[in-house]
Amino acid sequence: xxxxxxxDDVAALILLAKKSKGLSWEAIAQSIGMSPVxxxxxxxxxxxxxxxxxxxxxxxxxxxxxxxxVLQECPTKVWSQTVPTDPCIYRLYEVVxxxxxxxxxxxxxxxxxxxxxxxxxxxxxxxxxxxKGDRVKIEMSGKYLAYNAW
Numbered sequence: 001x002x003x004x005x006x007x008d009d010v011a012a013l014i015l016l017a018k019k020s021k022g023l024s025w026e027a028i029a030q031s032i033g034m035s036p037v038x039x040x041x042x043x044x045x046x047x048x049x050x051x052x053x054x055x056x057x058x059x060x061x062x063x064x065x066x067x068x069x070v071l072q073e074c075p076t077k078v079w080s081q082t083v084p085t086d087p088c089i090y091r092l093y094e095v096v097x098x099x100x101x102x103x104x105x106x107x108x109x110x111x112x113x114x115x116x117x118x119x120x121x122x123x124x125x126x127x128x129x130x131x132k133g134d135r136v137k138i139e140m141s142g143k144y145l146a147y148n149a150w
Contacts, residue, residue, distance in 0.1 A: 037102050048073060
């Protein structure tokens with residue numbers, strides 16, 4: 001039987017350590033010099049961490065040896081649902097697939113247990129000039145809806 005850690009194992013250990021230490025993604029991200037969005041995404045295995053960031057995260061959270069190496073592994077992004085083949089729509093699915101858990105975690109940290117409304121909702125798509133080529137900017141704003149306890 002192998003005792004080697006998997007990406008899922010390390011993600012679970014990170015989430016447990018974060019909770020037990022009472023840390024926010026913002027605090028964790030600041031401590032390793034990255035953004036909260038990227039930090040969460042990499043922590044749950046959707047991005048690979050550079051060695052220095054992985055080592056810093058492992059030290060901060062007191063994770064077992066071997067976790068830093070796992071954090072540096074290239075991710076395998078698999079979704080069980082059918083994804084559209086239209087290139088533009090596929091990329092939006094990819095954004096949600098890669099950053100969905102991150103967005104949810106950050107919404108819950110900032111607002112509590114709930115969702116962003118897609119009914120009371122605004123979205124803007126704009127072109128932003130950039131030296132490497134124009135960028136697509138998508139701004140979404142939805143009313144926060146707390147879950148009700150029954």
